[in-house]
Amino acid sequence: MDFFNYNNNQLFAEDIAVKELAEQYGTPCYIYSRKTFERHYLAFADAAKSHKSLVCYAVKANSNIAVLNILARLGSGFDIVSKGELARVIQAGGDASKVVFSGVAKTADEIAYALELGIKCFNVESVAELERISKVATDLNLVAPISIRVNPDIDAKTHPYISTGLKENKFGIDIQTAVTVYQHAASLPGLKITGVDCHIGSQLTEIKPFLAALEKVLTLIEELKAVGIKLTHLDIGGGLGVPYNGETPPHPSEYVDKITARLADYQDLELIFEPGRAIAANAGILVTRVEFIKQNQDKFFAIVDAGMNDMLRPSLYQAWQSIVPVEPRADDTPTYNYDIVGPVCETGDFLGKDRELALQAGDLLAQRSAGAYGFTMSSNYNSRPRVAEIMVDGQQSHLIRQRETLESLWQGEKILP
Numbered sequence: 001m002d003f004f005n006y007n008n009n010q011l012f013a014e015d016i017a018v019k020e021l022a023e024q025y026g027t028p029c030y031i032y033s034r035k036t037f038e039r040h041y042l043a044f045a046d047a048a049k050s051h052k053s054l055v056c057y058a059v060k061a062n063s064n065i066a067v068l069n070i071l072a073r074l075g076s077g078f079d080i081v082s083k084g085e086l087a088r089v090i091q092a093g094g095d096a097s098k099v100v101f102s103g104v105a106k107t108a109d110e111i112a113y114a115l116e117l118g119i120k121c122f123n124v125e126s127v128a129e130l131e132r133i134s135k136v137a138t139d140l141n142l143v144a145p146i147s148i149r150v151n152p153d154i155d156a157k158t159h160p161y162i163s164t165g166l167k168e169n170k171f172g173i174d175i176q177t178a179v180t181v182y183q184h185a186a187s188l189p190g191l192k193i194t195g196v197d198c199h200i201g202s203q204l205t206e207i208k209p210f211l212a213a214l215e216k217v218l219t220l221i222e223e224l225k226a227v228g229i230k231l232t233h234l235d236i237g238g239g240l241g242v243p244y245n246g247e248t249p250p251h252p253s254e255y256v257d258k259i260t261a262r263l264a265d266y267q268d269l270e271l272i273f274e275p276g277r278a279i280a281a282n283a284g285i286l287v288t289r290v291e292f293i294k295q296n297q298d299k300f301f302a303i304v305d306a307g308m309n310d311m312l313r314p315s316l317y318q319a320w321q322s323i324v325p326v327e328p329r330a331d332d333t334p335t336y337n338y339d340i341v342g343p344v345c346e347t348g349d350f351l352g353k354d355r356e357l358a359l360q361a362g363d364l365l366a367q368r369s370a371g372a373y374g375f376t377m378s379s380n381y382n383s384r385p386r387v388a389e390i391m392v393d394g395q396q397s398h399l400i401r402q403r404e405t406l407e408s409l410w411q412g413e414k415i416l417p
């Protein structure tokens with residue numbers, strides 16, 4: 001459930017009409033709802049209270065410092081994949097001791113930065129990385145808490161680009177060889193083995209693959225115990241899907257309950273979750289204005305002011321996200337099947353295809369479920385300044401990222417003497 005609803009034929013973000021926000025801040029813009037972020041985070045955190053646990057929001061889904069701060073105030077931890085994301089968490093008032101560091105290519109500099117800040121754990125993705133962390137920690141006279149990210153070879157049944165737990169994916173260490181890798185880790189200086197983790201993919205709409213992965217990880221935990229390696233946490237990753245187009249993923253509380261139920265005999269094992277999309281996606285919309293209506297023979301296009309540089313998911317993954325009028329037309333404007341396309345010079349520049357809508361130039365549209373992997377994947381392609389981000393909090397709105405200026409487009413660039 002979210003807080004973007006119609007009232008008197010007007011789409012609202014919490015208590016403010018989206019039309020007013022579009023007039024105030026201009027389009028395109030991302031509009032978020034604080035209440036929705038909080039509600040989704042608490043759905044995980046409250047359900048997880050039945051077990052020793054920590055919810056580490058995956059920063060990559062939406063990394064605006066206002067978003068991170070809202071979650072940090074509720075006690076959230078964070079899953080990060082770069083120095084930049086960690087710096088954002090700190091800037092937002094997040095607690096470094098609740099940060100887990102994922103990602104396949106952590107540099108020595110990133111490792112040192114995270115170690116000095118005292119993060120909770122490094123999720124290690126290869127033997128070479130393990131050795132690098134050991135060296136950096138030893139050089140700094142620090143101890144790095146580590147967990148091995150295992151690849152359980154489970155089919156997450158999601159889009160191939162966002163599936164991560166199969167052996168053909170670049171992520172994690174083959175679970176078959178994990179015991180040996182842990183033994184190697186135990187022999188290296190500067191490391192403290194604390195956990196195990198896995199993340200099998202994103203936008204999963206069933207619970208079964210999570211439970212299958214959990215089974216394999218629990219077997220590994222037993223094997224490790226048998227060789228004298230005792231873990232203190234299990235990180236199940238993120239990946240819970242959201243309803244973009246009629247999918248029926250389990251509610252976060254149902255997902256958490258099923259996992260904690262399986263861990264009833266592991267009360268001492270802290271459970272870590274890394275949800276991104278399930279917290280952020282439906283907490284945001286992308287608002288865009290129709291510039292032109294265009295007809296090529298029997299094909300109708302609504303050309304809007306937001307493009308693939310602002311929202312890449314439809315182009316990159318053929319992702320479907322609902323597109324709705326901010327103020328549905330009550331007049332006799334005819335309905336057509338529109339392709340909603342942007343201004344970028346690429347055929348793949350679309351927000352949605354074949355959307356039955358009654359539109360006129362100047363109308364405002366909202367692309368739903370845009371709060372995750374929307375702004376964070378945006379770019380300046382075609383020299384388009386990145387758009388404004390606005391957080392609505394009840395009757396108040398806050399500009400949480402200003403629209404980029406033209407000058408910002410060439411900031412740091414230099415003409416030859």
Ligand code: LLP
Nearest residue numbers: 058102199202203238239274275276277373
């Ligand atoms: N943990 C790790 C290690 C991850 O790699 C990811 C996402 C997450 C947690 C959070 O997963 P979530 O709960 O959001 O599914 N750009 C794509 C999604 C890529 C996800 C990458 N990893 C999209 O727009 O669909």
